[in-house]
Amino acid sequence: MGRVDGTSGASRTGGTSRTDGTGGTGGTSAVGERGCSGCVGCDATTPWAELAAEMRRIKGATELSYGKLAQRTHYSRSSWERFLNQKQLPTRVAVEEFAAAAGTDPGPLLLRLERSLAHETAARDAAREAARSEKPALTPAPPAARRARRESGLPGLGRPLGLLAAGALVGGGLVAVLGRAARLRKGR
Structure with a gap:
C-alpha cells in the first residue's frame, strides 16, 4: 500500500519507487531504471526512459487518462499503458x-x-555482435566422420542430400509400383 508521500514501503527495503507515484518495485518498468540492453558504458537513463517520462509528465499535466487518450487517438488504453510505462516503444x-x-x-x-530508436538499434547491434563473438569457430569434421560419410554409399552428397536422394529413389519406386497396381486394377 502506498504511503501519503506517494512512495512505496518497498523503497525502505531496498526496492525503488516509481516516479509516477504508483510505487512499483520492478527494476525495468520504473522510470530511469531501464538500463541499456547491451550498451557498454551507458548510464541508466536512456532516451527511451526520457521519452516515457516526458509523455507521462504531459499526460499528468493535461489530466488525460489512458481512456481519454484511447478516445482521442487510434490506439487502445492498453497500448498507451505499454508506451508510457516503457513496455513498448511507441511509433x-x-x-x-x-x-x-x-x-x-x-x-x-x-x-x-x-534518439530512442537510434539507441535501441545500437544496443541491439552491440548485443548481436557480442553473441556472434561468443559462438565457437566452426572446425572441420574429424577424419573418422569424413570416412563414415564416404562409406555411407553416397559420397560427396553429405547426409541431408544423401537422405534426399534416397527418398527420391524410394518415392520413384513407389510411384512405379502404384502405377502398375492401378493398371492391373483396370484390367490391363
Missing part, C-alpha cells in the same frame, strides 16, 4: 497523436523518439 504516429490529444508540440517528443 512515430503514436507520438504525433499523443501530442495532438494533449495539445502540445510534437517536435520535442519526436526528437526523443528518434
Whole structure:
C-alpha cells in the first residue's frame, strides 16, 4: 500500500519507487531504471526512459487518462499503458497523436523518439555482435566422420542430400509400383 508521500514501503527495503507515484518495485518498468540492453558504458537513463517520462509528465499535466487518450487517438488504453510505462516503444504516429490529444508540440517528443530508436538499434547491434563473438569457430569434421560419410554409399552428397536422394529413389519406386497396381486394377 502506498504511503501519503506517494512512495512505496518497498523503497525502505531496498526496492525503488516509481516516479509516477504508483510505487512499483520492478527494476525495468520504473522510470530511469531501464538500463541499456547491451550498451557498454551507458548510464541508466536512456532516451527511451526520457521519452516515457516526458509523455507521462504531459499526460499528468493535461489530466488525460489512458481512456481519454484511447478516445482521442487510434490506439487502445492498453497500448498507451505499454508506451508510457516503457513496455513498448511507441511509433512515430503514436507520438504525433499523443501530442495532438494533449495539445502540445510534437517536435520535442519526436526528437526523443528518434534518439530512442537510434539507441535501441545500437544496443541491439552491440548485443548481436557480442553473441556472434561468443559462438565457437566452426572446425572441420574429424577424419573418422569424413570416412563414415564416404562409406555411407553416397559420397560427396553429405547426409541431408544423401537422405534426399534416397527418398527420391524410394518415392520413384513407389510411384512405379502404384502405377502398375492401378493398371492391373483396370484390367490391363
